[in-house]
Amino acid sequence: MSLIEIENVSKEYKSGTEIVTAVNNISLEIDRGQFITIMGESGSGKSTLLTMLGGLSVPSKGKVLIDDLNIYALPQNNLSDFRREYLGFVFQTFHLIPYLTVEENVMVPLAVGDLTRIQKKEIVHATLDKVHLKEKSKRLINELSGGEQQRVAIARALINDPLIILADEPTGNLDSKTSEDIMDIFGFLVEESKTILLVTHNKVYQSYADKKIFLKDGKIYGGD
Amino acid sequence: MKIYSIAFQSLRRRKTKTIFLIIGLFLSVTSVVTLITVSENINRSVAINLDEFGANIIITPKSDQLMINYGGLSLGEVSFNNSQLSDNDLQKINTIKNRKNLSIIAPKLFETVNLKGKNVLIAGVRFSDELKLKKWWVIKGKSPLPPNNILVGSNTAEALRIKLNDTVSINEQRLVVSGILSNTGSQDDGLIFMDIFTAQTLFRKLSKLSLIEIAALCYDCPIEDIVSQTSSVLPTANVTPIKQNIESKMMAVHSFERFSLGISLVMLVTSFLIVFANVNSSITERTKEIGIFKSVGYRNSHILQIILTEVIAASLTAGLLGFFAGISASKLVLPFLSMHGLSSFTYNFTTLPIAVLLSLFVGITACIYPAIKASRLDPTVAFRFI
Numbered sequence: 015m016s017l018i019e020i021e022n023v024s025k026e027y028k029s030g031t032e033i034v035t036a037v038n039n040i041s042l043e044i045d046r047g048q049f050i051t052i053m054g055e056s057g058s059g060k061s062t063l064l065t066m067l068g069g070l071s072v073p074s075k076g077k078v079l080i081d082d083l084n085i086y087a088l089p090q091n092n093l094s095d096f097r098r099e100y101l102g103f104v105f106q107t108f109h110l111i112p113y114l115t116v117e118e119n120v121m122v123p124l125a126v127g128d129l130t131r132i133q134k135k136e137i138v139h140a141t142l143d144k145v146h147l148k149e150k151s152k153r154l155i156n157e158l159s160g161g162e163q164q165r166v167a168i169a170r171a172l173i174n175d176p177l178i179i180l181a182d183e184p185t186g187n188l189d190s191k192t193s194e195d196i197m198d199i200f201g202f203l204v205e206e207s208k209t210i211l212l213v214t215h216n217k218v219y220q221s222y223a224d225k226k227i228f229l230k231d232g233k234i235y236g237g238d
Numbered sequence: 239m240k241i242y243s244i245a246f247q248s249l250r251r252r253k254t255k256t257i258f259l260i261i262g263l264f265l266s267v268t269s270v271v272t273l274i275t276v277s278e279n280i281n282r283s284v285a286i287n288l289d290e291f292g293a294n295i296i297i298t299p300k301s302d303q304l305m306i307n308y309g310g311l312s313l314g315e316v317s318f319n320n321s322q323l324s325d326n327d328l329q330k331i332n333t334i335k336n337r338k339n340l341s342i343i344a345p346k347l348f349e350t351v352n353l354k355g356k357n358v359l360i361a362g363v364r365f366s367d368e369l370k371l372k373k374w375w376v377i378k379g380k381s382p383l384p385p386n387n388i389l390v391g392s393n394t395a396e397a398l399r400i401k402l403n404d405t406v407s408i409n410e411q412r413l414v415v416s417g418i419l420s421n422t423g424s425q426d427d428g429l430i431f432m433d434i435f436t437a438q439t440l441f442r443k444l445s446k447l448s449l450i451e452i453a454a455l456c457y458d459c460p461i462e463d464i465v466s467q468t469s470s471v472l473p474t475a476n477v478t479p480i481k482q483n484i485e486s487k488m489m490a491v492h493s494f495e496r497f498s499l500g501i502s503l504v505m506l507v508t509s510f511l512i513v514f515a516n517v518n519s520s521i522t523e524r525t526k527e528i529g530i531f532k533s534v535g536y537r538n539s540h541i542l543q544i545i546l547t548e549v550i551a552a553s554l555t556a557g558l559l560g561f562f563a564g565i566s567a568s569k570l571v572l573p574f575l576s577m578h579g580l581s582s583f584t585y586n587f588t589t590l591p592i593a594v595l596l597s598l599f600v601g602i603t604a605c606i607y608p609a610i611k612a613s614r615l616d617p618t619v620a621f622r623f624i
Contacts, residue, residue, distance in 0.1 A: 174535075
C-alpha cells in the first residue's frame with residue numbers, strides 16, 4: 015500500500031470573476047521512503063499540490079489519502095495533529111520565527127506536546143547535530159547565514175520525526191554550494207526512510223529523485 | 239519550551255511592539271487610578287468642608303405637646319419651660335462609637351424675654367462652636383467673647399433700635415452688644431445670642447439645654463448610624479437627621495464622583511481603541527507567523543493561547559505599573575488642587591486589584607476579536623504570506 019494516494023484531485027479558486035484551475039484532476043501514488051521531485055514552470059500548480067498534500071488547502075475535488083487516512087475528512091483539530099505527527103515543511107524563504115533562537119525555533123512543534131523539558135532539549139540537540147548546527151543553538155535567526163537558516167528550517171521539519179518532508183523550493187534562495195549541502199541532507203533523510211516531496215526549478219536535483227513529476231497548467235504531463 | 243514560552247519570548251524580543259501595547263494600557267490605568275485617587279481625596283475634602291458647614295443632626299427633647307419651630311425644625315414645647323436636655327447629654331453623645339465623626343456639637347438654650355415691650359427669643363450658645371457651625375455669619379463688631387457680651391440678630395437690632403456697644407438689661411443683668419449679625423435670611427436674624435452658661439445662670443436653668451445641633455462628618459460613615467447610636471445614649475430625646483442638608487452635601491460629592499467616572503470611561507474607551515488597533519495591526523503583521531504555526535501542526539486554540547498570553551502578561555504589567563504611576567501622579571497633582579480640609583494624602587490599596595483587573599479587561603476585550611480572527615485564519619490565506 016502506498017504511503018500517499020492522491021485520487022482525482024483538483025483545486026479551483028476565484029480570481030476576480032474568473033475561476034482558475036490550479037490543479038486539474040491529478041492522481042498519484044507515492045511509496046514510503048521515496049524521493050519525489052515536482053517540477054514545472056511558475057503557475058503550473060506545484061506549490062498548490064504541495065499545500066494540498068500538507069493538509070493546508072482543501073481540494074475542490076478528489077481525495078488525499080496519507081497512511082490510508084482521508085486527511086480532509088478529519089476534523090480541524092485532528093488535521094492539525096496529523097500535520098504535527100506526519101509532516102515536516104521546508105520553505106524557500108525559510109520562515110523561521112525571528113524572535114526565537116535556533117534551538118527555540120526547532121523546538122516550536124514540540125511546544126504543544128507532552129515531552130518534558132529535558133526530553134525536548136535532547137531531541138533538539140540531536141536534530142541540530144544532524145544539520146551541523148548544534149554549536150549555534152543559542153543564536154538568534156538573524157545572526158545566521160541563509161544556508162544555516164535553511165538548515166534550522168530542516169531541523170524544525172524533522173523534530174517530530176515525520177514520515178513525510180514537503181519542501182517548496184528549499185534551495186531557491188541559496189548559492190550552489192549551500193544548495194548542495196542542503197540536498198545532501200535530503201539525501202541522508204531518504205536513507206532514514208523519510209518520504210521527500212521536493213518542489214524545484216533546478217533540473218540538477220532530478221538525479222536525487224526516485225520519481226519525477228512534471229506539471230503544466232495543473233496537470234501531470236510527464237515524469238516517471 | 240511551552241506555548242507560553244513563545245508568548246514571553248515574543249514580548250521580550252519584540253520590544254517596540256510590547257512597549258506600545260503596554261503604554262496603551264498603562265496610560266489608561268494610570269489615568270483611571272489618578273482620577274480615582276484624586277477624586278477620593280477631593281471628595282473627602284469637599285465632604286469634610288460641607289459637613290462642617292451647618293448642622294446635619296438636631297437633638298430635641300421628646301414631647302407630646304404642640305411643636306414650636308426653630309428654623310423650620312420643631313422644638314418640644316416643653317423646651318422653653320422645662321428643658322429635658324442637659325449638659326450631661328453632651329458627655330453621653332461623646333461616648334458613641336462614631337464619636338470621631340462628630341465634628342461640632344453645638345448646644346443651645348432658648349428663652350423668651352420682654353425687651354422694650356417686645357418679646358424676643360434669647361439663644362444661649364457656645365460661641366466657639368456656633369461660629370464654626372455658621373461660617374456664613376458676618377458680624378459687625380466683635381465676636382462676643384466675655385460672658386456678658388451678646389450678639390444681636392439684624393431684625394432684632396432694627397426693631398429694638400439696638401446699636402453696637404449698647405448696653406441691654408435682661409433679668410437685671412447688664413449685657414454689652416459686642417456684635418450685630420448681618421442679615422442672614424434665617425431665624426438667626428430675630429434672635430439675641432449670648433454665652434450659654436450666662437443664659438443658664440440668668441434664666442435659672444443651670445445645666446439645662448433646649449436643643450443640640452451636631453455637624454457630623456459623614457463622608458465615610460452613614461449618618462443613620464450616628465443618629466441611631468445617639469438615640470440609644472439619649473433615649474428621652476428626638477435625634478433627627480436634617481435630610482435636606484445631607485442630601486445636598488451628598489449631591490455635591492456625587493457630582494464630582496460622576497465627573498471622575500465620566501472622564502475614566504473616556505480614558506478606557508480611548509485605551510481600548512489603542513490596544514485594539516495595536517493588536518489588530520500586530521496580528522496582520524504576524525499572519526506569516528500564524529501560517530508557520532499552522533504548518534507545524536498548531537491548533538486554533540494554541541494560536542489563541544499565544545496571543546492571549548502575550549496580552550494578559552502585558553496587561554498585568556501595565557496594571558501594576560499604572561497603579562503605582564497613578565498614585566504618584568495623584569500625589570503630584572493634588573497640591574495644585576488643594577483646598578481647605580485636604581490635610582493628608584490617602585490612597586486605597588483596593589485600587590490595585592481594580593487597576594489590574596481593569597487593565598486585563600481592556601486588554602482581553604480589545605484583543606479577543608483579532609485573536610480569534612487570527613486563530614481561525616485559513617492556512618491557505620496565511621500561506622500566501624509565506
